[in-house]
Amino acid sequence: MQTRYLKSFRVIISLFFLVVSTLIFIDFRNSFSEGFISSFLFLQFAPSVVKVLQVAGLSALGFLVILLLTMLFGRVYCSTICPLGIFQDVVSWLSVKLRRKKWPYRYAKPHTVLRYSLLGLTVVFMLFGSILILSLLDPYSNFGRFVTYFGKPVALGLNNWVAPMLVSGGVYTLYPVTLPAIRWEVMLFPLLMLVLVVWLSLKYGRLYCNTVCPVGTLLGYLSRFSLLQIYIDEQACSKCGRCDRVCKSSCMSFRDGSVDFSRCVACYNCLKICPDNAVKYSARHGRKISLIDKDYLPSPEKIDVTAKPAENPVVDDSKRSFILTSLLVFFGINRFARAGTDDIPEPEQDTTIPEKKNYPVSPPGSVSLKHFNSACTACTLCVGVCPTHVLQPSLLEYGVGGFLQPHMDFHAGFCNFDCTSCGEVCPTGAILPLSVDDKHVAQIGVVKFERENCVVYTDNTSCGACSEHCPTRACDMVPYIGELTIPEVDESTCIGCGACEYICPTRPYRAIYVDGNPIHKTAERPKTERVEQEVDYEDFPF
Amino acid sequence: MKRRDFLRKSVGAGFVAGTTLSFTGYNKLFGAELPETDTPYDLVAVRGGEPEAMFDKAIEAMGGMGNWVKPNQSVLVKPNIGWDVIPERGANTNPGLVRRVIEKCYEAGASEVVVFDHTCDNWRRSYQNSGIEAAVNAAGGRILPGNDESFYRDVKVPQGRQLKEAKVHELVLNTDVFINVPVLKHHGGAQITISLKNLMGIIWDRRWWHRNNLQQCIADFGTWRKPDLNIVDAYRVMMQNGPRGVSEDDIVMMRSLVISPDMVAADAASARLFGAEPHQIGHIRIAHEMGVGTMELENLSIHRIVV
Ligand code: SF4
Ligand code: SF4
Numbered sequence: 094m095q096t097r098y099l100k101s102f103r104v105i106i107s108l109f110f111l112v113v114s115t116l117i118f119i120d121f122r123n124s125f126s127e128g129f130i131s132s133f134l135f136l137q138f139a140p141s142v143v144k145v146l147q148v149a150g151l152s153a154l155g156f157l158v159i160l161l162l163t164m165l166f167g168r169v170y171c172s173t174i175c176p177l178g179i180f181q182d183v184v185s186w187l188s189v190k191l192r193r194k195k196w197p198y199r200y201a202k203p204h205t206v207l208r209y210s211l212l213g214l215t216v217v218f219m220l221f222g223s224i225l226i227l228s229l230l231d232p233y234s235n236f237g238r239f240v241t242y243f244g245k246p247v248a249l250g251l252n253n254w255v256a257p258m259l260v261s262g263g264v265y266t267l268y269p270v271t272l273p274a275i276r277w278e279v280m281l282f283p284l285l286m287l288v289l290v291v292w293l294s295l296k297y298g299r300l301y302c303n304t305v306c307p308v309g310t311l312l313g314y315l316s317r318f319s320l321l322q323i324y325i326d327e328q329a330c331s332k333c334g335r336c337d338r339v340c341k342s343s344c345m346s347f348r349d350g351s352v353d354f355s356r357c358v359a360c361y362n363c364l365k366i367c368p369d370n371a372v373k374y375s376a377r378h379g380r381k382i383s384l385i386d387k388d389y390l391p392s393p394e395k396i397d398v399t400a401k402p403a404e405n406p407v408v409d410d411s412k413r414s415f416i417l418t419s420l421l422v423f424f425g426i427n428r429f430a431r432a433g434t435d436d437i438p439e440p441e442q443d444t445t446i447p448e449k450k451n452y453p454v455s456p457p458g459s460v461s462l463k464h465f466n467s468a469c470t471a472c473t474l475c476v477g478v479c480p481t482h483v484l485q486p487s488l489l490e491y492g493v494g495g496f497l498q499p500h501m502d503f504h505a506g507f508c509n510f511d512c513t514s515c516g517e518v519c520p521t522g523a524i525l526p527l528s529v530d531d532k533h534v535a536q537i538g539v540v541k542f543e544r545e546n547c548v549v550y551t552d553n554t555s556c557g558a559c560s561e562h563c564p565t566r567a568c569d570m571v572p573y574i575g576e577l578t579i580p581e582v583d584e585s586t587c588i589g590c591g592a593c594e595y596i597c598p599t600r601p602y603r604a605i606y607v608d609g610n611p612i613h614k615t616a617e618r619p620k621t622e623r624v625e626q627e628v629d630y631e632d633f634p635f
Numbered sequence: 636m637k638r639r640d641f642l643r644k645s646v647g648a649g650f651v652a653g654t655t656l657s658f659t660g661y662n663k664l665f666g667a668e669l670p671e672t673d674t675p676y677d678l679v680a681v682r683g684g685e686p687e688a689m690f691d692k693a694i695e696a697m698g699g700m701g702n703w704v705k706p707n708q709s710v711l712v713k714p715n716i717g718w719d720v721i722p723e724r725g726a727n728t729n730p731g732l733v734r735r736v737i738e739k740c741y742e743a744g745a746s747e748v749v750v751f752d753h754t755c756d757n758w759r760r761s762y763q764n765s766g767i768e769a770a771v772n773a774a775g776g777r778i779l780p781g782n783d784e785s786f787y788r789d790v791k792v793p794q795g796r797q798l799k800e801a802k803v804h805e806l807v808l809n810t811d812v813f814i815n816v817p818v819l820k821h822h823g824g825a826q827i828t829i830s831l832k833n834l835m836g837i838i839w840d841r842r843w844w845h846r847n848n849l850q851q852c853i854a855d856f857g858t859w860r861k862p863d864l865n866i867v868d869a870y871r872v873m874m875q876n877g878p879r880g881v882s883e884d885d886i887v888m889m890r891s892l893v894i895s896p897d898m899v900a901a902d903a904a905s906a907r908l909f910g911a912e913p914h915q916i917g918h919i920r921i922a923h924e925m926g927v928g929t930m931e932l933e934n935l936s937i938h939r940i941v942v
């Protein structure tokens with residue numbers, strides 16, 4: 094096979110991965126099945142590594158496939174499967190097109206110390222049981238957050254702009270969707286990362302991948318030993334320098350014919366561009382492969398000190414307008430996602446007794462706060478698939494170590510009794526899959542009832558909204574005064590789904606709410622008695 | 636008051652304030668004369684059969700679907716699809732019945748039959764797992780979303796005592812014929828839920844009702860718009876733990892069906908099937924007092940069929 098065509102091949106595969114990954118995170122209509130999502134994300138490297146620490150089994154072994162691919166072909170994960178990597182390529186491509194810059198890149202030295210320090214920090218934190226650094230730096234999780242926090246509101250805004258026109262014409266193919274708004278504090282860090290990633294890719298190609306990304310650094314280290322590598326055949330090379338200028342990793346130095354393959358993201362731009370067919374991609378020719386970067390560096394006298402990475406007057410403008418756009422999107426966001434469905438009017442009387450919640454509530458299947466906090470990379474995939482939107486990103490509800498990890502927000506929604514979606518899609522094993530039967534008794538928290546906040550107590554009118562929504566009858570209505578009934582709760586059968594808290598109309602404090610279980614428990618199954626009733630089909634009682 | 640007069644008065648505000656309405660029904664509501672239905676009975680009750688067969692008998696006894704659905708009219712069929720549970724749990728209207736009702740509408744010449752509910756559980760899951768989405772599609776109808784505020788229009792409830800206004804799904808305003816297909820079951824908040832209570836699924840702001848005398852609000856809303864026909868599914872009846880139910884232990888196979896153009900009469904007869912006296916059920920009693928319909932079954936012409 095002609096190696097020049099590798100680039101087109103790579104572009105097609107990578108666009109497929111980028112588009113599907115984006116759609117999976119945008120999907121506010123729940124059109125993808127959980128099975129499809131989890132098999133599609135099987136190959137995502139960091140989640141898969143985390144998952145293998147949680148569960149044994151084939152479903153956790155995607156990272157082995159990636160390791161194998163890397164040992165054979167180099168960092169093909171970075172060029173075709175990693176959504177953040179491909180996203181950067183798209184940004185760079187656009188900037189190159191807009192700037193009409195034919196030769197955007199230049200060889201540059203690696204930031205060896207920085208990249209290995211960040212990888213080391215990530216690993217050390219994980220050894221001590223904290224996933225924090227990985228979740229801040231992991232490309233897949235960052236990409237997930239970008240789409241959820243910035244892409245989805247735009248898609249939703251478009252949908253909610255077009256849908257009413259169609260609906261008023263009697264067409265319901267698109268319909269308006271209202272999601273609970275995400276707090277702006279939660280979006281700050283993702284916004285910062287988005288700015289960083291976009292800025293780096295506008296200016297330096299894949300510098301993020303070769304400096305910040307722990308996955309890139311790890312796979313880069315391994316790719317030095319890969320079977321196929323890119324190298325320059327010095328006999329054939331006419332030193333035109335084109336490969337050097339199209340290398341988005343800045344790892345190709347045509348002057349001394351060296352390639353720092355640890356930084357090569359297997360984009361194959363150089364293969365395509367070389368007029369002499371001097372760039373080769375084949376098994377190592379017994380060349381000495383050094384483990385230290387400096388062996389690949391051009392010798393000092395060869396370095397062209399004036400050769401800085403692409404100098405460009407337009408860069409600043411595009412940077413500025415980018416920041417402007419992001420700010421607009423950022424502040425406009427709460428308008429796209431119209432506020433939640435809190436449609437009750439101001440209550441006549443404010444409730445006075447504050448809710449006493451001791452623990453946050455982690456999603457069903459997440460075993461315990463400890464398990465969840467040590468395995469969730471905050472990619473927000475579960476936030477997107479949760480049909481009731483009860484799963485919302487946290488800020489510091491779990492403490493610093495659980496930064497941005499999703500929690501059960503019972504003011505945004507309540508957990509659907511028969512739903513097991515979040516556990517089915519979670520790629521890191523932070524939320525483990527539950528069967529529907531196990532889910533029915535997975536107690537993630539327990540109900541607390543504050544009688545003196547309840548409408549029945551304060552207003553002497555009937556309500557019972559909580560009991561109506563309770564799937565287990567852990568919240569039941571018992572006789573109160575006259576014909577009135579008032580809730581009575583049973584912690585042993587409560588599963589902490591939050592339906593009662595969600596629907597309870599009292600404000601500012603709810604009369605009924607859920608306190609998290611730091612370690613999830615198994616609830617008792619509701620005791621029901623079979624209704625025994627003879628029916629006489631001939632008899633009409635009227 | 637004739638139905639169209641009533642509509643003109645009470646819905647008027649909603650139409651003026653509302654957005655573009657393009658259903659054919661829109662014009663008809665204002666222009667064409669609606670037929671005064673002439674039915675042989677006030678109420679038909681059937682026992683002992685499958686939902687489809689019972690409905691066939693009942694509608695035949697009532698003189699056929701053509702009494703309500705004229706050629707080229709658009710029809711709204713409103714079942715109870717409140718919960719994400721399977722049909723065996725009896726929390727939603729029987730899908731087989733929904734399917735047959737839609738088929739009969741088309742046989743009578745309906746131009747289009749639409750179905751929706753403002754569900755309590757997630758609507759996509761409820762539509763699917765209730766079996767009703769499949770039933771509607773099989774019958775050639777359209778099942779549409781009801782869980783976004785943008786579908787709802789403000790209407791006045793001039794005769795309401797507690798409830799003075801509500802937000803009603805535009806499909807109710809835009810279709811010619813409104814067929815209410817509730818399921819009979821126990822209800823923790825409203826004692827039992829049948830036709831009157833099923834209308835809580837066509838409004839948006841129902842949490843307000845809960846906070847402001849639920850039984851009165853349900854009856855009040857009955858004065859706003861009476862469905863043209865009520866078809867009560869009492870095939871699998873949830874006798875306890877309603878409205879959601881906990882397991883199939885809550886169910887009694889009642890194998891019954893009640894149809895009537897009068898919601899209050901349909902509810903009164905269904906309450907009796909359930910084992911309750913109509914006047915004991917707050918919203919039925921109040922609706923009767925307010926003249927929404929009658930719960931005095933003795934004064935009605937009732938046809939009883941055993942299958
Ligand atoms: S199980 Fe609960 S939290 Fe998880 S996706 Fe379903 S509704 Fe959301
Ligand atoms: S959290 Fe509330 S609604 Fe859910 S099971 Fe417990 S008492 Fe019932």
Ligand code: SF4
Binds near residue numbers: 548557605
């Ligand atoms: S929903 Fe709240 S106010 Fe209503 S009965 Fe339950 S606890 Fe009381």
